[in-house]
Each structure stands twice: as structure tokens, then as C-alpha cells.
Amino acid sequence: MRAIWFISQIALFGLIASRMINVPGGTLTTDTINLAPFQEHTFQVNTPAHLSGMTINLSSFQGLGEIYVYSPNGTLVKSDDFNSSANLYSFSYDFANPDLGIWTVRLVANASADEFKLYAYKAGDYFRYYVAGLSIMTLYSAAIFIGFDIYEEAEHGVFEYLLSLPVSRRQLVLGRSIGGGLRSFIYVGPLIGVSLYVLGAVNPLSFLVSLFALFLFSFGVSGMSITIAVMIKSSDRFDILMGVLDALIVRLSTAMYPLAIVQAANPLYGGVASFNPVTFAADLFRWGTGIEAIISLDNPLLPLLGIIAFFAFFTFVGVVIYDRRIEGGGWQ
Amino acid sequence: MKAVLHILEHDFRNFFRYKWWLVGLISMNLADLFIMAIVYNYMVSSAVTKSYKSYFEFFAPGLAVTGLFASAFMIGREINMERRREVHHYMLSLPMTRLELAIGRVLSGGLRGMLYMSPLLLTCFIFLGFPDILELLSILAVLFLLAIGISGLSIAIAVSTSSLEKFITARGLVYYTLFFCSSVFYPLSLIQQLGQDGKFPTMLVTLAEINPLSGASDMIRSFLLGYPPFSLTSIINVLFFSAIFTFGAAFAYIEIIERK
Numbered sequence: 001m002r003a004i005w006f007i008s009q010i011a012l013f014g015l016i017a018s019r020m021i022n023v024p025g026g027t028l029t030t031d032t033i034n035l036a037p038f039q040e041h042t043f044q045v046n047t048p049a050h051l052s053g054m055t056i057n058l059s060s061f062q063g064l065g066e067i068y069v070y071s072p073n074g075t076l077v078k079s080d081d082f083n084s085s086a087n088l089y090s091f092s093y094d095f096a097n098p099d100l101g102i103w104t105v106r107l108v109a110n111a112s113a114d115e116f117k118l119y120a121y122k123a124g125d126y127f128r129y130y131v132a133g134l135s136i137m138t139l140y141s142a143a144i145f146i147g148f149d150i151y152e153e154a155e156h157g158v159f160e161y162l163l164s165l166p167v168s169r170r171q172l173v174l175g176r177s178i179g180g181g182l183r184s185f186i187y188v189g190p191l192i193g194v195s196l197y198v199l200g201a202v203n204p205l206s207f208l209v210s211l212f213a214l215f216l217f218s219f220g221v222s223g224m225s226i227t228i229a230v231m232i233k234s235s236d237r238f239d240i241l242m243g244v245l246d247a248l249i250v251r252l253s254t255a256m257y258p259l260a261i262v263q264a265a266n267p268l269y270g271g272v273a274s275f276n277p278v279t280f281a282a283d284l285f286r287w288g289t290g291i292e293a294i295i296s297l298d299n300p301l302l303p304l305l306g307i308i309a310f311f312a313f314f315t316f317v318g319v320v321i322y323d324r325r326i327e328g329g330g331w332q
Numbered sequence: 333m334k335a336v337l338h339i340l341e342h343d344f345r346n347f348f349r350y351k352w353w354l355v356g357l358i359s360m361n362l363a364d365l366f367i368m369a370i371v372y373n374y375m376v377s378s379a380v381t382k383s384y385k386s387y388f389e390f391f392a393p394g395l396a397v398t399g400l401f402a403s404a405f406m407i408g409r410e411i412n413m414e415r416r417r418e419v420h421h422y423m424l425s426l427p428m429t430r431l432e433l434a435i436g437r438v439l440s441g442g443l444r445g446m447l448y449m450s451p452l453l454l455t456c457f458i459f460l461g462f463p464d465i466l467e468l469l470s471i472l473a474v475l476f477l478l479a480i481g482i483s484g485l486s487i488a489i490a491v492s493t494s495s496l497e498k499f500i501t502a503r504g505l506v507y508y509t510l511f512f513c514s515s516v517f518y519p520l521s522l523i524q525q526l527g528q529d530g531k532f533p534t535m536l537v538t539l540a541e542i543n544p545l546s547g548a549s550d551m552i553r554s555f556l557l558g559y560p561p562f563s564l565t566s567i568i569n570v571l572f573f574s575a576i577f578t579f580g581a582a583f584a585y586i587e588i589i590e591r592k
Contacts, residue, residue: 004504012512012536019526020518021375094377126375236352243356247363257371265371 006191009134010198018127022055022094024258025124032117035065035109043105045120047072047098053123054098056105059090064110069093072101082110094123128199128291133255135195136214136282139188140250143218144242146180147225151235173226173318180222185215199289206300210288213304216311217281223314230318230325253278280306335428339436340443346410347444354403354448361399361452365392380519383559392456393552394516397478397545399452401510404445404479405503407437408486411585412499415491420589430590434582441483446476460556467555474570478548481574484581491588514545520560544573 029045047054058067063084071077078093107116153159162172229238252269253276254262263270273279280303287300347354365388372387384390414420423433453475457463463471489506493499513536515523520540527537540546547566554562 004501004508008508008512012508013517015532016512016518016523016526020377020380020522021372022377023375092378092381094379240352240356243353244359247356247360248367251363251367256368257375261374262371265374269367269371 003191006134006138006194010131010194014127014130014134018125018130021126022053023124023126023129024121024260026122028054028120028122030119032115033107034113034115035107036113037109037111040106040108041116043107043118045103045105047100047103049100051098051122052096054095055121055123056093057090057119058105058107059117061115062112063089064112064114065116066108067091068106070104070106072099072103129286130256131195131198132286132289132291133282135188135192136278136285137250137255138191139184139214139218139281140221140278141246142184142187143181143221144225144246145184146176146222147229147238147242150226150229151238169322170319173223173322174315176226177219177223177315177318180225181215181219184218184222196289199291203290206290207288209300209304210284213284213307214281216307217277220277220307220311220314223311223318227314227318227321230321233325249276249278252276253282255282275306277307277310279303280310335432336436336439338428339433340440343407343437343440344444347406350406357402358451361395362455365395365455380522383519384557389460389557390519390553391517392460393556394549396449396452396456396552397549398511398516400445400449400475400479401482401545403448404441404482405486405507407441407444407483408490408499408503411437411487412490412493412496415589416496424589430586431582434585437487437585438480438484438578438581441486442476442479445479445482449475456552456556463555471552471555474548474551474567477574478544478570481544481570481577484577487581488577488584491584509539510543510545513540514543514549515540516545516549520546520550542569544570
């Protein structure tokens with residue numbers, strides 16, 4: 001079922017959505033200007049050779065003013081008016097195979113002073129971006145499954161048997177987290193292989209680092225799933241909580257969209273996405289597979305540390321919760 | 333008629349047994365709308381935003397249709413489970429005709445889908461504006477027909493597959509093909525353009541065009557957003573889909589269940 005979901009996401013959703021979604025492939029120009037009433041300002045955007053696409057985003061704080069976009073040969077290619085009463089505070093223009101040279105964006109303020117922002121970027125390949133994120137989403141949902149096994153074991157009395165084994169609680173939790181993580185990795189491995197084929201060649205060293213991070217990520221997710229399962233001891237509540245958590249943790253991450261866009265859409269969403277382990281894993285995987293140009297990851301060490309902290313936290317918390325919630329009273 | 337009502341009651345009771353699961357599903361749908369669609373607003377190309385003000389507005393009707401699809405499909409899982417656990421012998425022993433039993437099952441699947449979808453449709457109306465009474469009745473009628481068709485499709489799959497794994501695999505194939513080959517997530521014109529450019533198989537473009545999910549989503553959009561233009565053909569597609577799968581499922585339920 002998961003394989004069907006994965007393949008259909010790539011072959012259908014990824015392929016079609018990539019035709020309507022622009023993902024930044026690197027900034028060309030970004031600037032902000034405050035204009036007095038009726039004042040004009042001209043932004044310049046320098047386009048390099050062999051650019052497959054460019055997007056120019058313009059926004060006005062007050063929703064007033066005029067825009068004129070000229071190609072390098074001086075032809076007016078776009079013109080629009082901001083209009084606060086029609087809710088037109090921003091405009092986005094896409095140019096396929098833009099002419100090489102300097103593009104000019106002229107802004108004319110209206111009767112009141114206003115702040116204008118310009119963000120011009122190269123078009124990235126959303127298909128490759130999405131395929132990489134999809135691998136992380138699949139890994140996450142496979143690693144979460146260990147929690148459901150805990151309920152099954154409790155139902156069949158296997159839980160008490162496991163507690164009676166001559167291993168410490170720490171070893172038990174650690175073993176289960178690593179087992180759950182490894183199992184999901186084996187399960188998702190072929191799908192990651194499909195992603196790598198789609199994404200193309202990779203830098204072996206970066207890829208090994210990101211693979212190590214993905215291992216820790218899946219162990220951490222398994223640890224989290226075990227911790228929550230043991231804490232709430234109700235399969236119904238666990239089911240719903242995992243559904244809600246899945247909905248939030250995946251969507252509030254960079255699995256499907258870059259962090260800069262999430263932050264632009266809603267600062268709260270951006271704040272959550274910045275500290276989300278799925279974001280760390282997705283960014284590292286993209287860095288490892290060599291498509292970091294799309295996400296402009298400044299320092300891969302930060303997400304790597306984030307994943308290590310996530311893994312360590314849930315392993316430690318898992319041991320403590322196991323001790324407190326299970327000891328002496330079994331599952332009930 | 334009374335027998336059909338008993339079946340409806342039985343299936344609705346079962347439906348509410350999964351209330352926590354439904355809450356999870358609804359929260360996932362709402363997260364799609366209030367997180368994913370809002371972020372996509374900032375990424376969707378101007379070709380799409382030229383026709384629709386934002387991706388959020390475009391996606392809201394599609395989300396109501398996907399919710400309807402997922403919940404109406406749930407009846408298939410129950411029927412497959414009944415078959416595997418041989419509960420169908422008990423169902424067949426009830427004092428009602430086979431036809432009443434089959435109609436009851438198809439109808440309850442559809443009505444459950446409508447019930448689940450209603451908060452999503454209401455959310456859509458709140459953000460996109462309310463249709464007039466005639467449009468509202470048309471939307472509800474078409475969605476009800478679609479729900480019945482989906483329920484029939486899931487029952488037909490459920491009685492034709494002998495194990496849970498086979499049912500889940502078949503369900504996955506149907507689910508994702510119909511979801512992603514439709515105008516739920518992206519405009520139909522985009523899929524057609526891809527087909528014209530030779531980047532998407534013609535067969536799948538045709539499937540997207542006749543897909544009842546496309547027809548229902550675009551009908552709601554045409555009433556609430558004014559685009560794409562209202563198309564009677566897409567409504568006829570929904571009617572055909574519904575008729576084929578309602579009668580097909582009723583026939584399959586009577587014939588296959590009795591044989592096992």
C-alpha cells in the first residue's frame with residue numbers, strides 16, 4: 001500500500017504539481033524600498049545565461065502603487081496595480097527561459113508613502129525537491145508503526161514476557177527504538193533507491209552523512225512512537241494522536257516546501273518548521289543527494305545536531321517513561 | 333424500505349465506532365487546507381493564480397470531494413472484513429430480500445460519506461462564500477450521487493477480493509489513481525496541457541477528464557469561484573459513474589456474497 005502511495009505520488013502528483021509550483025532555485029535579487037508619495041524606484045535583476053526560469057515577486061505593504069517590468073531589450077512585459085480594496089498586495093511573475101541581461105522593475109508609489117519588496121529567484125525543480133521530501137515522509141510513517149506493535153504485544157500478553165527478559169529497561173527501549181528504525185529503513189530502502197534514481201547522481205560522502213542522519217531520524221521517530229504508546233496505553237487514543245501528529249509534523253516541515261516559503265506564508269508555521277525533525281531530515285537528505293541549491297542549506301551541521309538531539313531525547317525519555325509507566329503494573 | 337432503514341442504522345452505528353479515527357482524518361484534511369494550501373499559495377505559478385485567486389480557494393472544494401471519497405470508501409473495508417470473518421452469513425439470514433440488503437449497504441456507504449464531508453463542505457463555503465439555494469441543491473445532489481458511486485465501487489472491490497491485503501492493494505490503486513488523476517489538486521487544464529506536450533499519457537489525461545472527482549470538484553468551483561465554466565458533461569460523468577457502480581455493486585454483492 002505504501003509503495004503504491006509512493007509511486008503514485010511521484011508519477012502522478014509530483015509530475016503534475018511540479019508544472020504549477022515554483023520552488024526557489026537560488027536568489028537573483030532581493031530588496032526593500034520605502035517610497036514617498038508619487039516617488040519612483042527602479043530595481044534591477046541580472047539574469048545569467050542558460051536560466052530555465054525566473055520568478056519575480058513584488059509586494060506592497062499598503063497595497064497601493066504601480067508595477068512595470070521590462071525585459072533586457074527594454075520591452076514592457078508586465079504591468080499591474082496594487083489594490084488594497086481588491087486584496088492585491090502582491091504579484092508574482094514567472095518567466096520561462098528569460099533573456100540574458102538586466103531586467104528592470106519600476107515601482108511608482110501612490111498618494112501615500114509605502115514599503116515595497118522585491119524577491120527575484122531562479123526557478124528550481126519542484127519535482128526533485130518533492131521526491132526527496134517524499135522519501136522522508138515515507139520513512140517517518142514507517143518508523144511510527146512500531147507503536148502499533150506495542151499495542152498488539154500488550155493485547156497478546158507479549159509485553160509482560162518482554163519485561164521478564166534478562167535485559168535492562170534501557171536496553172529494551174534502545175533495542176526497540178533501533179529495531180523499529182532499522183525495520184522501517186529496510187522497508188523504505190527500495191523506495192529511497194527509487195528516489196535516488198529519480199534525483200540522479202549523488203556525492204558519496206555527503207550521501208553517507210545524510211544516510212547516517214536518516215538512521216538516527218528513524219530511530220528517534222521509533223523512540224517517540226514507543227514513548228507515546230507507553231504513555232497513553234490506549235490504541236484508540238494513540239491512533240488519533242498519531243494521525244494528528246502526522247498531519248502536523250509533516251505539513252509543518254520542509255518535506256513539501258522550502259523553509260523560506262513556509263516562513264513567508266505564516267511566521268508561526270515557519271517557527272515550528274525550523275525546529276521540526278522532519279525538516280532536519282529532509283534538508284539533510286536533499287543536501288546529501290546534491291539538490292541543496294534549491295534549499296540553500298548554509299550549514300548541514302545544524303540539522304545533523306538537531307537529529308542527534310531528537311534521537312537522544314526520545315531514547316532517554318523513552319527509558320524514563322518505560323520505567324515509570326510499566327514497572328510493577330504491567331500494561332494495565 | 334424498513335429493512336433498508338435497519339441496514340442504514342447498523343452501518344451508521346459501525347461508522348461511529350470509528351469516531352476517533354474520523355477525528356484524526358478530519359484533522360488531517362484540515363491540516364491540508366490550512367497549512368499545505370496556504371503555503372502553496374506562495375509557490376503556485378501565476379498561470380494558476382490568474383484563474384483562481386489563490387491555491388487555497390482552488391483546493392478547498394477539492395478537499396471536500398477527497399473527504400467524501402475517503403469516508404464513502406470505508407464501507408468496503410467493513411464488508412471485506414465481514415466476508416473474511418463470515419459475518420455475511422448472518423447478514424444473509426436476516427429477514428429481508430437480497431436486493432434490500434444490497435441497496436441498504438450501498439446507500440449507507442454514500443450517506444456516511446455525505447455526513448463526514450459536510451464539515452469540510454461548510455468550511456469551503458465559509459471561506460469561498462455560500463452558493464444560492466439552487467446551486468446548493470445541485471452540489472448536494474451531485475455529491476450524493478458521487479458518494480453512492482464511490483460506496484458501490486468500494487463494495488464491488490470488497491466482495492471481489494478474498495483477503496485484506498488484496499483489498500488494501502486494490503483500494504490503494506483505485507484511491508491514488510482517482511485522486512491524483514483528477515482536478516482535485518491541480519486544474520484540469522494543466523493536465524490537458526501536459527498531455528498535449530507529450531509529458532503525460534493520453535490515457536491518464538482522458539481518465540482525469542472523465543473522472544467523477546474532477547466533475548464534482550469543478551462543479552463546486554464553477555458555482556463558488558466562477559471558474560472553470562459549468563460543464564454539463566462532467567455532471568453526466570458523475571451520473572454514469574454512480575449508476576454503473578451502484579447497480580454493479582448491488583449485483584456483485586448479491587451474486588458473490590451468496591456464492592461464498
